[in-house]
Amino acid sequence: MTEPTIGLSVDAFLESVRTAFDNAGQIVPWPLHVARIAPYYSDVEAVDLVRRLHTLRAKGLGPAEIVALYPSASSAKSLMLDLVPGMKDAGLPVAERLDFVDTVFAGLAERESGDVFCRDGTHRLLTDGEASEFARTARWWDATTVDGRELAQAAFALSGAAQSLVWSLHFYGWTDISFVIHGPYQVTGPDGWSRVLVVRDFFDISPGVLWPQLPVPPCRTIRLSTLHDDTDEFSIDIFNHLLHRNALLASTTATSLDVDGATVADVSAARAMSDAIVSIVRQQKKVVDGLSVRELATKFVESRYYAFRDWRAATGDSWRPPEEVYRRLRDVPLPPDPSSEPSWDELRDIFDPRLDWPATTG
Known part of the structure; x- marks a missing residue:
């Protein structure tokens, strides 16, 4: 260069x-x-x-x-x-x-497949073809039904809990040591409509070598993938910030949740993992408050x-x-x-x- x-x-x-x-x-x-x-x-x-x-x-x-x-x-x-x-x-x-x-x-x-500085509002780790193939083959749950909406709520809560844990472990701006968000990608959803794909990948939740006093979390990795309609606009910046106008659930048409490589479709299981992670976050706060x-x-x-x-x-x-x-x-x-x-x-x-x-x- x-x-x-x-x-x-x-x-x-x-x-x-x-x-x-x-x-x-x-x-x-x-x-x-x-x-x-x-x-x-x-x-x-x-x-x-x-x-x-x-x-x-x-x-x-x-x-x-x-x-x-x-x-x-x-x-x-x-x-x-x-x-x-x-x-x-x-x-x-x-x-x-x-x-x-x-x-x-x-x-x-x-x-990366897009602008590495995210100047166009996207953080693209997948090519258009890879994003389309993922949207075609992932196991999606319809978030427009009552049961699907409940699962989407539980999945967003789990993602939020995991992000809070990563935040508490790696000092404010360094969440991308354990978590990355990428997209938005334009894809065709399982319903045949044009959708926006956003992917949240947690790949190193609660590293025990840094905080051995904390309990082992219920999972090591989480991937939450979501499809959205055109009622909202999404962008991602260089620091892993997902920006949108409305509540996430409002535009969500489908979700796909994988934990430690296995698909999760049980609301109770997602909520239990979320509760366990929130408990670890609270314990982590006590640990940090007790440090010199x-x-x-x-x-x-x-x-x-x-x-x-x-x-x-x-x-x-x-x-x-x-x-x-x-x-x-x-x-x-x-x-x-x-x-x-x-x-x-x-x-x-x-x-x-x-x-x-x-x-x-x-």
Whole structure:
């Protein structure tokens, strides 16, 4: 990829980030601001991942194979927002930063079927043909009947509970470490009408290595697929946000629910799983409330390293942070909360791999 093209990709990425920030609105943060935790790990992680990128290339992996080591395509984008500042903290040159970013964007372009920055309001992991085939072969339940409506309600509740659990485990914006939403796809539904397909994939619910004190959830994976009529409009941004005008159930014509690879059509079973997951979320809140500030910081960093576990496994190492990071977490005083939140113009400069830190700030 030529340098002007890289610049266009970075600009497109930054604009899509701004759109996603606007869509997110006021986010309920975790107990610690990321600016207080970054000094413990961001520079160490950045140097480590750049080194591993070179190692993976030397092993013969191309951009698409490297991107496949992320938990999800979405996570490759959201995690970049911490990684780029870490590269700057580490003093890595612009060329190294752009090389890493460009490799990820190139890999995403190979693995996704639509615009990787979701500028058209879609996050397309399936081709048109794959989406049509899925809509044709999935086991759908008619959501316009009384029984089907009840199942759809239970399925949405289960999805909401699972998303709350992922949110509570991986620190606000990192839900795509365990969950991804994709679509909307234009397909033909089982009723023969043109429909909109939206797919929610939970692929790593409640990783026990991060939170061993929590009970094992009732399932490990959930896929909720839904078909919608044209009474609503759907879009998805780069941060996994599904946007729509009306209540989801209002436009839903059919649902398909798979848990751990098996179809679920029993309302009671879906509700029982939802209740069990909500119970774990409540327990997780108690766990988090009982952690010290340093324990919270440690969990934050471990979650971040967990996201890159396959990168480290592919290069022969444990996913856990190195001793230097744990030493900092033990010995270095925690920075104070920032006095104010940065403006978008400031954030844009922070996230732009082409820009160094201003000389006045070190």
